[in-house]
Amino acid sequence: MKPIQLFDPASSTYTYLLFDQATREAVIIDPVDEQIERDLAVLREYGLRLVWTLETHAHADHITSAGKLAELAGARTAAPAGCGIGTAGRQLQDGDELEFGAERLRALHTPGHTAGSMSYLWRDHVFTGDALLIGGCGRTDFQSGSAVDLYRSLTQVLFALPDDTTVWPGHDYQGRTSSTIGNEKTSNPRVAGKTEAEFVAIMDSLNLPRPRRIDEAVPANLTSGLRHDADGVQLMQPRTGQGGYAGDVSPQLAWQWVQQGEAVLVDVRTDAEREWVGFVPGALPVAWKQWPGMAMNTGFDEAVRAAADGGRKLVLLCRSGVRSVAAARRATELGLEAYNILEGFEGDPDGHGQRGRKGGWRYHGLPWRQN
Numbered sequence: 001m002k003p004i005q006l007f008d009p010a011s012s013t014y015t016y017l018l019f020d021q022a023t024r025e026a027v028i029i030d031p032v033d034e035q036i037e038r039d040l041a042v043l044r045e046y047g048l049r050l051v052w053t054l055e056t057h058a059h060a061d062h063i064t065s066a067g068k069l070a071e072l073a074g075a076r077t078a079a080p081a082g083c084g085i086g087t088a089g090r091q092l093q094d095g096d097e098l099e100f101g102a103e104r105l106r107a108l109h110t111p112g113h114t115a116g117s118m119s120y121l122w123r124d125h126v127f128t129g130d131a132l133l134i135g136g137c138g139r140t141d142f143q144s145g146s147a148v149d150l151y152r153s154l155t156q157v158l159f160a161l162p163d164d165t166t167v168w169p170g171h172d173y174q175g176r177t178s179s180t181i182g183n184e185k186t187s188n189p190r191v192a193g194k195t196e197a198e199f200v201a202i203m204d205s206l207n208l209p210r211p212r213r214i215d216e217a218v219p220a221n222l223t224s225g226l227r228h229d230a231d232g233v234q235l236m237q238p239r240t241g242q243g244g245y246a247g248d249v250s251p252q253l254a255w256q257w258v259q260q261g262e263a264v265l266v267d268v269r270t271d272a273e274r275e276w277v278g279f280v281p282g283a284l285p286v287a288w289k290q291w292p293g294m295a296m297n298t299g300f301d302e303a304v305r306a307a308a309d310g311g312r313k314l315v316l317l318c319r320s321g322v323r324s325v326a327a328a329r330r331a332t333e334l335g336l337e338a339y340n341i342l343e344g345f346e347g348d349p350d351g352h353g354q355r356g357r358k359g360g361w362r363y364h365g366l367p368w369r370q371n
């Protein structure tokens with residue numbers, strides 16, 4: 001059994017999908033925002049149900065799609081506890097295990113590239129993030145990096161694994177795909193046969209340019225890639241949609257339109273969310289996907305056409321404004337005028353992984369009820 005290795009050419013990032021053959025439950029490691037459609041297609045192609053998104057660290061060179069995958073695929077989010085990714089529901093400590101089907105993966109704290117960085121061991125495969133790269137290693141010159149810590153992580157944690165363990169790195173800038181612990185131990189030019197002092201001297205003299213996207217990527221990755229830029233209070237004009245739908249509106253503007261009879265409010269969350277979390281009186285329920293499993297609602301097209309009733313404007317509400325974008329795109333393809341309601345019903349998770357305090361329909365005091 002091998003992981004599925006996927007590549008983002010813009011950042012040379014490898015994303016990995018591992019799955020349990022019997023239950024089809026899957027884990028994705030280091031997913032890249034710009035590749036979300038590809039990743040969703042791969043999940044569909046293999047018939048997989050994504051149960052975990054997992055980060056090796058808070059990346060400086062690309063933005064994760066973890067938060068979006070949680071919405072679109074129903075996954076839970078996990079990240080190393082020391083990385084400050086407060087939005088991730090599961091905060092992993094060294095030695096913690098994640099289960100998917102009958103499979104399990106173990107977190108190994110491998111600090112150095114960043115202080116919180118982790119590698120993940122699954123069967124005889126290790127996903128090393130930016131700790132160990134093929135013939136190299138992650139840089140240690142920013143984001144709480146430490147060459148001394150990385151030397152220990154490489155020589156004492158990763159090189160302690162069996163020699164035939166396959167190494168799957170977080171990046172490769174030269175098209176190489178995998179290595180083994182045995183190979184890296186004997187031939188990695190930065191660390192093989194080097195003392196700690198020699199390794200530190202090498203790392204100190206790399207003089208690499210700053211990653212192009214670091215200022216944008218690190219803050220976004222600390223919130224699972226969810227960029228909460230909506231500010232519903234301010235946005236009382238629709239923002240024209242650039243992504244194949246009519247536009248984005250604040251929860252307040254959506255409610256104003258609904259009250260004035262200008263638009264129909266369509267709740268695209270799952271039946272379970274409406275039932276257990278809360279609902280907006282008068283909203284039409286048309287699930288985009290259904291829980292558990294987040295399978296597509298095959299009745300969506302018909303129901304959303306009926307909701308528009310010959311051309312009425314639709315405002316679509318989901319949990320945090322991710323699924324409602326996908327649903328608005330589909331409604332637009334059907335010829336309808338569909339807007340995404342920013343922030344959704346519950347808003348984004350805050351630094352404690354809790355929703356309800358960072359935007360959303362409820363946060364803004366708009367009408368809702370609970371059974």
Ligand SMILES: N[C@@H](CCC(=O)N[C@@H](CS)C(=O)NCC(=O)O)C(=O)O
Pocket residue numbers: 011059060061130136137138139140171208209210211212213
């Ligand atoms: N050129 C890339 C940055 C590449 C980079 O710095 N990569 C980090 C990983 S996030 C690294 O550790 N590289 C190690 C190396 O290049 O030896 C960009 O602008 O995004």
Ligand SMILES: [Fe+2]
Pocket residue numbers: 057058059060061113130138
């Ligand atoms: Fe990195």
